[in-house]
Amino acid sequence: MRRLIVLAMVATLLASCGSSVASASDRPVRILTGDPNDLDPAVQGDAGSAAITAQLFESLTSFDADLQVRPALAESWEFAADGRQLTFHLRPDLAFSDGTPLLPSDVRASWLRVIDPAHPSPLASLAFDIGGAEAYARGLVTDPSSVGLHADDAAGDLVVDLAHPATDFVNVVASPTFGVVPRTIDTDPGALRPGPDFIASGGYLLTGTTIDGLELTANPRYWAGTPAIETIELVGTLNGESAVTAFSGGDLDYTPVSDIDASWLAYDEKLGPQLRLVESLSVQYYGFDTTKPPFDDVRVRQAVGSAVDWRRIAALSAGDEPRQVANSMVPPGIPGRSDLDFLPDYDPDRARQLLADAGYPGGAGFPTTVLMTGGSGYDAAIVGEIERELGITLQAETMGDGYFERLA
Structure with missing residues (x-):
């Protein structure tokens, strides 16, 4: 079974069981996931890594x-x-x-x-x-x-x-x-290293690496029984090839695609019938380093929150796909999610006053600040609004492949 996913909500392409790839048994199911930032559940904080660790380590x-x-x-x-x-x-x-x-x-x-x-x-x-x-x-x-x-x-x-x-x-x-x-x-430096000694509590073991990523093997001691899919290969990179091309050529069974690709895939005679849209259950957000100035001051954080018209940016970036501004850290669709709206009000005048009260009138004296992200369509708009409304210039940088490895 193959699926092509769009990460906006999440769209999937589901191949028929009669396709050459879906029926093949000479290779593992291949899923494009990207490289995890960390495999330790207590260390990872991103959705991509969590999707992988959830297969390795079970909760209650x-x-x-x-x-x-x-x-x-x-x-x-x-x-x-x-x-x-x-x-x-x-x-x-x-x-x-x-x-x-x-x-x-x-x-x-x-x-x-x-x-x-x-x-x-x-x-x-x-x-x-x-x-x-x-x-x-x-x-x-x-x-x-x-x-x-x-x-x-x-x-x-x-x-x-x-x-x-x-x-x-x-x-x-x-x-x-x-x-x-x-x-x-x-106590064991190799506890999270892929290989035969990997110990899991979830449905899969991290048994090895491949030229493209990680190999997962079904855990025969899993409490719910051995998973039906015996081997999964998590593909970290396509080395420049597009996800749609790799999927169409039979190199992938499940993969994210962009909103732009999703817009035409819906009309493709072969791939269109396989396209599905489901909730992604994820939130994109920006955080602050509150351990040191200037963001240890709540007035500075509130100023940034009120200087950006978050609703307008989300609406303009949505295109034809349904997308909701994040008014809570809990995404829509999660049972028990509060109906309260926690999004800061868009109020540039109040934002400028808060920044002045914190000692940075018109952005004067504000230290050099880097906006580090994984790369999104929102970054440029947010940098522009903060500079226009607050006089603060942010240096936007994108974490590319291997970013965390270079810091190690």
């Missing part, structure tokens, strides 16, 4: 195709009457891919890594519903036992003390950030 819950939360490593759960305590009951006889028992204490250890004060996850705030988690992550306390995670390996239970009633926490832990990893991940 998961979402089904209808976005309903379902049991994963946990077979059931229950809340206390006041909603402030949650007990997960793990499935019996769980094991990592190497046969090592997977216990509630392994879940606790994995989740504590997310809020490790020495190097917290970029998504550590997802765990802040857990009692004591935020204080621990911020280094205000140093004892991990102060965090409301209690493992009872004999009973097969993980008890979570919540900071407040949070019955949606079972949805939160479906995030790949909460994937359960082996204890050796912090």
